[in-house]
Every structure is written in structure tokens, then in C-alpha cells.
Amino acid sequence: MVSTLVALIVVALCGILGLPAxxxxxxxxxxxxRMVEWLMMLPxxxxxxxxxxxxxxxLIQIGLADTLPGVVLVHLAPALPYFVLVMAGVxxxxxxxxxxxxxxxxxxxxxxxxxxxLPAIFPGLLVxxxxxxxxxxxxxITTVLVGGGRIITLxxxxxxLIGAANHAAAAAVSIVFVLPALLxxxxxxxxxxxxxxxLGGLGKL
Amino acid sequence: MTTVGLCQLNKTYSRTEAVINLNLEVASGEMVALxxxxxxxxxxxxxxxxxxxxxxxxxxRFDGRSVLKTPAERRDxxxxxxxxxxxxxxxxxxxxxxxxxxxGVTHNExxxxxxxxxxxxxxxxxxxRRPNELSSGQQQRVALARAxxxxxxxLLLDEPLSNLDANLRLEMRRLIRSLxxxxxxxxxxxxxxxEEAVMLADRVALMMEGKLLQFDEPRSFYDRPRIAAVAxxxxxxxxxxxxxxxxxxxxxxxxxxxxxxxxxxxxxxxxTVRPExxxxxxxxxxxxxxxxxxxxxxxxxxxxxxxxxxGQIWSIAAPPDLVPIPGSRVILRLxxxxxxxxxxxxx
Numbered sequence: 001m002v003s004t005l006v007a008l009i010v011v012a013l014c015g016i017l018g019l020p021a022x023x024x025x026x027x028x029x030x031x032x033x034r035m036v037e038w039l040m041m042l043p044x045x046x047x048x049x050x051x052x053x054x055x056x057x058x059l060i061q062i063g064l065a066d067t068l069p070g071v072v073l074v075h076l077a078p079a080l081p082y083f084v085l086v087m088a089g090v091x092x093x094x095x096x097x098x099x100x101x102x103x104x105x106x107x108x109x110x111x112x113x114x115x116x117x118l119p120a121i122f123p124g125l126l127v128x129x130x131x132x133x134x135x136x137x138x139x140x141i142t143t144v145l146v147g148g149g150r151i152i153t154l155x156x157x158x159x160x161l162i163g164a165a166n167h168a169a170a171a172a173v174s175i176v177f178v179l180p181a182l183l184x185x186x187x188x189x190x191x192x193x194x195x196x197x198x199l200g201g202l203g204k205l
Numbered sequence: 206m207t208t209v210g211l212c213q214l215n216k217t218y219s220r221t222e223a224v225i226n227l228n229l230e231v232a233s234g235e236m237v238a239l240x241x242x243x244x245x246x247x248x249x250x251x252x253x254x255x256x257x258x259x260x261x262x263x264x265x266r267f268d269g270r271s272v273l274k275t276p277a278e279r280r281d282x283x284x285x286x287x288x289x290x291x292x293x294x295x296x297x298x299x300x301x302x303x304x305x306x307x308x309g310v311t312h313n314e315x316x317x318x319x320x321x322x323x324x325x326x327x328x329x330x331x332x333x334r335r336p337n338e339l340s341s342g343q344q345q346r347v348a349l350a351r352a353x354x355x356x357x358x359x360l361l362l363d364e365p366l367s368n369l370d371a372n373l374r375l376e377m378r379r380l381i382r383s384l385x386x387x388x389x390x391x392x393x394x395x396x397x398x399x400e401e402a403v404m405l406a407d408r409v410a411l412m413m414e415g416k417l418l419q420f421d422e423p424r425s426f427y428d429r430p431r432i433a434a435v436a437x438x439x440x441x442x443x444x445x446x447x448x449x450x451x452x453x454x455x456x457x458x459x460x461x462x463x464x465x466x467x468x469x470x471x472x473x474x475x476x477t478v479r480p481e482x483x484x485x486x487x488x489x490x491x492x493x494x495x496x497x498x499x500x501x502x503x504x505x506x507x508x509x510x511x512x513x514x515x516g517q518i519w520s521i522a523a524p525p526d527l528v529p530i531p532g533s534r535v536i537l538r539l540x541x542x543x544x545x546x547x548x549x550x551x552x
Contacts, residue, residue, distance in 0.1 A: 103256075106278050
């Protein structure tokens, strides 16, 4: 399904872009950090429609309007801040000295990432990925605008059905729509009950 | 069994000079303490030896060969931090075996070495536990095992005992010392506690504000501190200015004989005697000065007597049943064998 594809791609991109960003924000103090943090949160604060309209114009110019990549890009706008926000929290609770320890024990940078960093942030990473998935999954206005009717995601099927009072069909689609959110909720609820440490710093939620 | 040499080592940040012209030689199998107050540059130095920080200038040599170009992961200088930093997602055995795994040691061999090392730190059978199930003392022992099992060229300990309570600290000190000597590993450890340095190290390097003040056997810091700042760090603030001529010093309170104090030029000096060596006597004799008692505090093992000696407050560790009256005048005897002289202007 298109929705799943789009959402998964968004998660992947968020991961690639967001991880370094989150790490930099949490672990390094650089000039203009406050400004970057503030800018990072803008897409969440500014209404989705406004963001979409603005992006749409640019995307038309680039020629990405009405295409899958275009929709992915627009979804990135609200999704990335959530991802970075969650991951920055995880990194804040993360000890960089763990990596230094691994290094002095003989691990090369790549092996450090694989054997130390990734396992340590994994629980938080999973939660961040799931939130990001949901953000993309539930995008409506933005997809309508930028997708131009060519890219059809689940909300775009669902909301017209509700509006047309086609209750049966709407109910059926709703279940599919809500399913990922329910599954994610169930998973995170179960994980929250475990030892706080295993969440890699998200335990305060 | 590696020697470590620091040559003209410097580290400068944009506004501060953290380490200044440091020269140090650590012999093979020796345990050296980098001692000093916070911010003196000792941790910065250690991180440069580990390869986690690049020096601004100078050289670091293992066995005579520069390791500046060798990245940290290949230097074989393993660091144990203040926080135990065990990998939370691995078991105790997997933690200890981590360095071996990085070196490509086979699974069976790893298991053998890990078990042997866990035995040594008295944690046999703990292999399957998780780090968060251990007490802090146990965690630190695992961290130690993890560092030692790879048989490093240099063992670097960054205030490894600061997070432990006093009883544990003593036990851990003994463990670290016995393991280091048994395995003959060259070790450098950082501490701000001079008692710890004296207890553990073969030689102590006292640093302040980035500079090395004295590098000597522990005893020398008590008997022969090089300058007043060194004496002060080791809890000796008893200073009396005077003018040295040969083996005697003319002070405002009389002539003091200082036959032990060789190596200091004639001229302006500071006379010092450690609080534990100053005696309170009844009659004036050679090397005696009079002092006004300011305060007497009971310290359990001794009475801390603070008295004004020629304008400076001296501390005397008197026997607990000797209680001078504050405000009275006493006679202090400065034993010839324990009078030490230091230069007046700090080098």
C-alpha cells in the first residue's frame, strides 16, 4: 500500500538525517545551537497546511509535485522534528564515554557504532521510528495538496468516505487506519513496564 | 611491560593552557599517580596518552617509539573511567570479553580468559549477570577485569575509585595494586587524593595548573617538597621565612639549624617542618621557637594545635593528651633532622 511505503521511506530518511542531527544537538555544544533547536521545532508549531502550501510551490518548481518523492519530502517536515526530539532525549541520557571505552579497548569507529551505540540507543530508536511512522501515516492535508490526487494514501480514502456518510466502508477503512497506532501503543505500553534502563533513557515518559 | 615517555607535551584550548611543557617518564611495570586539584591537567594528560585527545605539541612514546600517529583503538592503552561504563546491553562475561573480541580472539579462548580474569577479581560465576544487577564495587571490578584481560601496554585509570564509598575504596585500592604488580602492567592513574596516590603509586607526579611541580617517590613529597605549593598540597602549611647561610638559617625567631636541606642555594628561603614532626616542649633549646597558641582542635588521633609563628599560622599535630591553652605561649621544637628548606619565589 502506498501509505505504508511512504511511511517507511519517511522513517528511513528520518533515521539517516535525524540521528546525526539529534546526536549533535544533544552531545555537542556549538554556537547557534539554540537557534537550530528552535528552527527544528518550527514545522510542528506551524500548521501543516501552511507548511504544505509553501512546500508545494517549491516542489512544483523542482518538478516533484504529484509524485511519491514529493509526498515523502512533505511528510519529512513534520516527521523529522519528532524524530530528532525523541532521539535527542535518548542521546542526552547516553554516555559518550561508552564509546571512548570501546575505542580504548580496540574498537574501530564503525564497530563502535555497531556494537555499542546502536544497541544502547535501540529501544529509544524504535520508539522514535514508530512515532515517525505514525506521523507520516496520518498525514492528510499535506498529502492531498502535494500529491495532487495522484498519490493516494489511506487518510485520503478514509476522510471522503466519512464525509460521504458511507458508514460501512468508512468503518472498515478506519480499522485499517487505526491498526498501526493500536499496535504501537500496545508495544510501547508493554515496554514501559520493563526496567527503565532498557528504554535507553525514555523511561521518564 | 611498556615504558611511557611524555616529551614537551602541550595542550592548549582557545583560552586556556591545559597542559604546559610536560616531561615524564614511566618505567616498565611502574604505577605512576598523576595527582593534583581539579583542572590541573591530569585527566587531559591521560586522555592524550590514551589517544582520545590530540596534543597541541610534544610527543608521546611507548617503548621509545612515538604513538602520536597511532589511533586510540590501536594504541593498546586501555582506560578505566570513574563511571564504570559497562556496556548495558551485554552480560558481565560479554563485557569483559569485549576487548578480546575486538582483537579477534576465538570464542573458546575468550571464555577461558574471561573466566580466569573474573576469578582474579573475585567475581567467578558472575559471567551471566547484567551490569545493572551488580553493586558499584562489583561493577568497578568488572571494568577492571575488562581492561586487564586484554593485557594492555598501558593501563590508564581515571579517578576509578571516586564513586565508591570509603570501605570499598580501600578494598579496591588493594585489588588494583596487587593485580598491577602481579601482571607487571605499566599503569598511570589520576587522582586528587594525595593519600591514595601515596598508597598506590611507585612514583607520584604532582601537577598544578598544567605544570608538573614534582615527580618523585611518595616519601619525597613529605620529606623534601620542592616548593611551598607542593608542601601545601600535602597538608603542610608551616612556613617561616629566613636567610640561609650554609647549614643555618637566620629567622625573625632565631637561628635554625638545617643540616638536611641540601640543594637549596644560600639566600632567602622558607623553613618548613611537617605538623607531625613539630614538638611542643617545656624548655628552650636549639632549634626552638616560641609561638602563640590560637586554637586547639581534637581530631581523634591527635590534637590539631594552631599557633602563630613569626606572623604565620603553623599547624602542629600534638599527642591527644597534650592540650595547650589558646592564648598562651608555647615552645616549639623544630627537629634538625626534619627541617626542610624551600625557595621563596616559586619557580
